Amino acid sequence: MAHTWIRVREHARLTTDAIAPDLDRAQISPSAFDWLCRLQAGFGQQGARLVEVENRCWLRLDNHVGVLQTPCGTGIEILPKHHEAQEDPAKSRALLSRLIASALDLPHRRTEVAEVQLFDSPLIEWVMRQFLLALDQLIKRGLRFDYQRVEEEQPFLRGQLDMAKQMRQPPGRQHLFHLRHDLFLPDRPENRLLRLALDKVCQAAQEATNWRLARELAGYLHEIPSSRDVRQDFARWRTDRLMAHYQAVRPWCELVLGQQMPLAIQGASQGISLLFPMEKLFEQHVAKVLRGKLYVGTRLHPQAASEYLCQHDDKGIFQLKPDLLLTAGPDTWVLDTKWKRLNEQDRDKKYGLSQGDFYQMLAYGLKYRQGQGALVLIYPKTDNFTKPLKPFTFSDELELQVWPFDLENDELLGLSNCSIPLEFTRITTDAA
Template sequence: MIRQVTVREYARLTTSVVESPSLDRATVTKSAFDYLCRLAGQFRAGGAQLLEVEGSQWLRLDNFVGIVETPCGTTLEILPKHHDADDCEESARMLLVRMIETALELPVRRAGSADLTLFRAPLSEWVRSQFLLALEHLVKRGMKSDFVRVEEEQRNLRGQLDMVRQLRQLPERGHYFHTRHDVYSLDFPENRLIKAALAVVASSTRNAANWRLSHELLHVLADVPASRMHAQDFKVWRGGRLMAHYAPILPWCQLVLGQRQPLAVQGTWHGISMLFPMEKLFERFVEASVRRLLPVSARLKRQAKERYLCQHNGAGFFRLEPDLLIEHGGERTVLDAKWKRLNASARIKKYGIAQSDFYQLFAYGHQYIAAEQEHKELVLIYPKTAAFDAPLPPFSFAPGMTLWVLPFELGAKVNEERLIVAPEMRLAQVVANAKRIDDRAST
């Protein structure tokens, strides 16, 4: 039985009947429940926490988002928890789609206004749809064929006679010829991988439009064998000018075949399953937005790895890796993104900020920012919510080092996301200068 279950981060799942199912509580089948428990064991062995088991009837998900397709036919879709209300399924799905596009730098093809309806379908159908649109575009442009050397034994002479093998031919098979010839064929690694991904999509899609298009494309690629060694074929995927029109479909093949996720679901079941740590998605989303704000003269580094917390026996000990490091005008600004909701009115509870986050930024500031730098700014970035919609008053680290806690507007549409900066920050002046330069260039 095929079943779609949509929840969000930290939701609780059970095999019992839930009276009022929501994005935070849902029912799954016993087989899906057991599969998730086994999957959690695989994640735990790899050092990641997928979920917590609460008794024999409840599971509590962690901060992973994405899709898991179980062998019993259940599709579990896990969305970001960026609103308090339960009626945010479509907006959460749209946000997750944009975050995945940004994090993986996916070349998304838009099919017009009808494309918006895909957000009402599961995330897995969006992946399938984007793969099919990319493949349809590739087929219209023309799939690349190549000459393939064929060596065979046949009754008729075709191509070049292999004299060495022919002289070794047994007398009773003297009427056969060992030949070599080239065949103009679609059978090479790129097309084999596309056929393998198309077979996965065609056999697993539950959307009528995707099913129809996938089977039409299967007829077009009927002569292409499917890849049986995905990892090896991906290694020899060719680039360059002659294969440039294949570049847009590569990341979608990797997604469908489970070769590109930060945490792909491995095992004997090969549906479209992919999970992403929400913290990492948010970090990449913030990075893309900040990069657009900065002037060309500024340099933005992700996960800088040049400093250590201390030295031990002449070597660095405990490497410090801030999420983002901005270098502009000879000065540095350290930024760190945290996927956690704050409450600006809960000062007595430290606004919900973890003390460890302040310790972390304190260490980053003393190691990455020079003591003689005039403006020493550290930035903690959290998602904007109704309870946290403006920068908090600055926190002072001695000597002369300031920590800012800023909200990040996730935005309802593409390119509407933005970092909300306090006017008195040096970072605000850098962004304002970049905007003035852009305005002059546009006029």
């Protein structure tokens, strides 16, 4: 099925009416519109939100990014909205691919984004390309085979004779032998998952290079059956020394099969859909970068959950989970990430800050820092937010810092003026 691709940014608006398309609004088919509404109904039951219906003729996307493919053949590529102005889609796609690779801890040598800019194709083509290249390297090194016990009835002797069954052989069939023997076959969980992922890529690939490579590799795996229980086969994926050369392809296989939960949200479509909450990608990327800047003796705890807002009936209630918690001996520092664009010049609108976020940070400060020290809110650096804001004071002993994180250089701005045990020299994720 040929796909019609639509490229927008997060929070874009979609409609069935004829409009001039750009990154913030686009026209889709009525069938795709209805399918998105049904998909949102399924997500809504799980507490997630994908789209919001406006006046029955517009859909507003939420802050999920990635690729959606509808059953009617409409493909929607949703890119990060890093700046207010219309951005270069190639740069947004490169940023998104880097954040996905960082958040999912994909091998760095496989995450170069230069080839994303070589052709004007959606991000899904880059993901499929990485999977195909990793699978190609695996096949060149050799697929792992395994012995499998086969029990069958044959008119000749082979392997071991099952004497118990043979003695119960009825008259007229005594010329047939009950045999047990082992076959050296590639039918194992890892190969079955790779075959299933390759089948999906063969169906979804539109770019010529991916299409050709997928069908070339399919010839090597044609004797392997596809996985029928993805979850169970991933649980049985071996990681011993003999399977070390399979580790590079596994994350891409999980990505294609939609198993990178809870980051990825898989939709029920005919193609490959990859959706990621942008705030989660940002949080995971910041955590990975800061982990490479820790002083000796400092530990970083993502999503710490050791404190509660209050006690009720001698038990904690309303658990407090800051995104990042740093500990060095008895000292503790609380950092929280927010994927939102601030404006350092707009004092009247409080720079775009949320009062709810400040209440949240105050609770973190009272419980994790006993009402003393500094807390940090981290937002992405943009053209309108280039330097840390002046501190916000909760009390004489507790204040809140608001710092930008430079996604271009993987640098947290503001460390040089704070006692947090992190290196403030520029360190990229290559060193993390």
